[in-house]
Amino acid sequence: MSVLRYLLDRSWNGDIFLIYGCHNPDDIIFREELDYLQRRHPNLQVVITVSQDGETVWPGPHGRITKELITETVSDLPSRYIHICGPVPMMEATKQLLAELGVSQERIKTEAFGPALGKEERLPKAAQARTPEGSSSERAGLPTVTFIDSNKAGSLPPDKVVLDVAEELGVDIDYSCRSGICGVCRVKLLSGEVSMAVEDGLQPGDKENHIILACQASATSDISVKA
Numbered sequence: 001m002s003v004l005r006y007l008l009d010r011s012w013n014g015d016i017f018l019i020y021g022c023h024n025p026d027d028i029i030f031r032e033e034l035d036y037l038q039r040r041h042p043n044l045q046v047v048i049t050v051s052q053d054g055e056t057v058w059p060g061p062h063g064r065i066t067k068e069l070i071t072e073t074v075s076d077l078p079s080r081y082i083h084i085c086g087p088v089p090m091m092e093a094t095k096q097l098l099a100e101l102g103v104s105q106e107r108i109k110t111e112a113f114g115p116a117l118g119k120e121e122r123l124p125k126a127a128q129a130r131t132p133e134g135s136s137s138e139r140a141g142l143p144t145v146t147f148i149d150s151n152k153a154g155s156l157p158p159d160k161v162v163l164d165v166a167e168e169l170g171v172d173i174d175y176s177c178r179s180g181i182c183g184v185c186r187v188k189l190l191s192g193e194v195s196m197a198v199e200d201g202l203q204p205g206d207k208e209n210h211i212i213l214a215c216q217a218s219a220t221s222d223i224s225v226k227a
């Protein structure tokens, strides 16, 4: 967004394309400003794709950012400069798509959307090395997280969060940043208490409604969540 504002504030007259993927229409940030900028600057084209509809049906594209969406939106792609911002797995996937579309790496800049400097980036469990500490015998006595809708439960060690355990058990919880910022992993806490290192992704009223961020929630006693 800051790049966009910078270019438009300086009346840069080249083509600018913003392809923005988010969870549902209610999660679109800067939506009014993007509408306004697009009306005001004919050289700006904004395409927003959503994973699923929210309270209203999204009239635009659905699903992740794909090769088709990129090539339909951006003409003469290999000659463009590209700035990618988002969670690390999303940026890596997009870089791969762009390479397959003939964009050279020198034309791609990335901006990490993740934890503050010094905090470990949480990657999906599949991308992390397995360690022997996860054996069930060593987990005895740890708090348990129960996923009520999925009828599954697992230990919640102090170094893990609810989203980690959900992934281990095959419980489907959407996520994006894994850093407590985007709010995509919001789930309802049905019993127990959790602590969260980062809560930026919560919306007003969430706490009162017992909504937590699965990517941040850890617990010292048994909890259950709706997932």
Ligand code: FES
Pocket (backbone or CB within 6 Å): 174, 175, 176, 177, 178, 179, 180, 181, 182, 183, 184, 185, 186, 201, 213, 214, 215, 216
């Ligand atoms: S995945 Fe973004 S806040 Fe949890």
